[in-house]
Structure formats: C-alpha cells, structure tokens
Amino acid sequence: MKKVRIDFAPPGLRRALFRAPHAWSAIAAALVLVVPLATSALHYREELREHERRVEQVEARTRAEAPRPKAPPAPVPAAQAGAVNAAVLQLNxxxxxxxxxxxxxxxxxxxxxxxxxxxxxxxxxxxxxxxxxxxxxxxxxxxxxxxxxxxxxxxxxxxxxxxxxxxxxxxxxxxxxxxx
Incomplete structure (x- = not known):
C-alpha cells in the first residue's frame, strides 16, 4: 500500500516548495538563466554609458570646430568700389x-x-x-x-x-x- 500523507495545515508557498521536488529544480534553472541575463544586462549598460560618453565627446568637438559667425564685412571704400566696377566693365x-x-x-x-x-x-x-x-x-x-x-x-x-x-x-x- 501507498504511503498517505495527511496534512491539515493551510497550504503556503513554503510548504508547497518543501513538498514539491520539481520546484527546487525550477528554482535552480531560473537561477542558471538569471545569472547570465544579469551579466549581459550589466555589460550592455556599460557599453551604453561608453557610447553616450563618445557621443558627448564628438558633439563637444563638433561645437568647438564649428565656424563662428563672422562679423559683417567692412564697407568697401568708394575708390576701391569704383576700381572694381571699372575692371568688371572692362572684362565684360x-x-x-x-x-x-x-x-x-x-x-x-x-x-x-x-x-x-x-x-x-x-x-x-x-x-x-x-x-x-x-x-x-x-x-x-x-x-x-x-x-x-x-x-x-x-x-x-x-x-x-x-x-x-x-x-x-x-x-x-x-x-x-x-x-x-
């Protein structure tokens, strides 16, 4: 005859884990899967921070190398404008x-x-x-x-x-x- 377990205590998680032999293997499998997932997430987070740092460096370099707005050109003296216009007339x-x-x-x-x-x-x-x-x-x-x-x-x-x-x-x- 089979052994019969009689338990009148209310069911709980701890009791269910203690009584179910497959629950321990499911927990172990979950831990085996969670550890590589956690290390991948940490590695991805480090890569993301490194990428953001590089982007900030490139943006800072681009801002530093960007041409600054030039001052408006100085007005051309009348004598120089006349000479240029005469040369253009001669060329045309x-x-x-x-x-x-x-x-x-x-x-x-x-x-x-x-x-x-x-x-x-x-x-x-x-x-x-x-x-x-x-x-x-x-x-x-x-x-x-x-x-x-x-x-x-x-x-x-x-x-x-x-x-x-x-x-x-x-x-x-x-x-x-x-x-x-």
Whole structure:
C-alpha cells in the first residue's frame, strides 16, 4: 500500500516548495538563466554609458570646430568700389562682337593698327592706315552702316611722309550700342 500523507495545515508557498521536488529544480534553472541575463544586462549598460560618453565627446568637438559667425564685412571704400566696377566693365567688354564687326567692315585696302575700347564710354578708337583718302572715307562710311555702332566719326588723319607709299594714318571714334 501507498504511503498517505495527511496534512491539515493551510497550504503556503513554503510548504508547497518543501513538498514539491520539481520546484527546487525550477528554482535552480531560473537561477542558471538569471545569472547570465544579469551579466549581459550589466555589460550592455556599460557599453551604453561608453557610447553616450563618445557621443558627448564628438558633439563637444563638433561645437568647438564649428565656424563662428563672422562679423559683417567692412564697407568697401568708394575708390576701391569704383576700381572694381571699372575692371568688371572692362572684362565684360563685348570683344568678339566688336572685333567681328570691325573686321567685317574693313576692306583689304585698309590695315588695322590698333583697337582701343573704352568700356565706360562704350566707345572704340580705331587706328588704321589706308592707301588713299577715298579708301579712308569708304571705310568710315562702312563702319557707319554697321548695326553695332551708333555714331562713327573720323577723329584725325595724317599722311606718313617718311614712307615711300605715303599711306594715310587715321583714327576713327565709334560709339557702340548697348545691346547690338
């Protein structure tokens, strides 16, 4: 016959643990699982603190290296601004268009010696030589017919006596249009 345990005491946790043999093995298994879990949690917490410390260092370094707001630039003196504007005007000179227009109007009987543009006045001084006065006048008239120029005028002329061919050296002033 089997042994019968008769116990009239009220049931409690301590009594249940004492009486159940499997309860001790469940507690031991729980302890075996809790210990590695606790060490992993502590290790993760240390890594998290180290990561936060590195992030703070990087943010501090970034704040230190960040460009500081610059002071507003000093006003440019009027003389310097004028010089810069004159240089910009000279650089924005329509060289190709002027050259092409003058070259298109220049006949083979006229030799171009110099082109002197003045961007501020939108004027061009042309120095050239021609074999005769008729060629010179024809050249000035050809320049006047070009759409590039508003006003074309013969500024001066002279005969080169030292040259055996006696060419006429002359200067023409031409005002070019703002938008050809």
């Amino acid at each position: 000179l329509p060289w190709r268009g002027l050259h092409d227009a003058v070259q298109a109007a220049t006949p083979p009987t006229v030799a171009l010696l110099a082109l002197e543009p003045d961007a501020k006045k939108r004027s061009l001084r042309i120095t050239a030589e021609a074999k005769g006065s008729d060629d010179m006048i024809a050249y000035v008239e050809a320049l006047q017919r070009l759409d590039w120029f508003d006003a074309v005028a013969l500024a001066r002329h002279e005969i080169n006596e030292q040259d055996p061919n006696r060419p006429i050296r002359f200067q023409v002033d031409a005002q070019w249009r703002a938008a050809p």
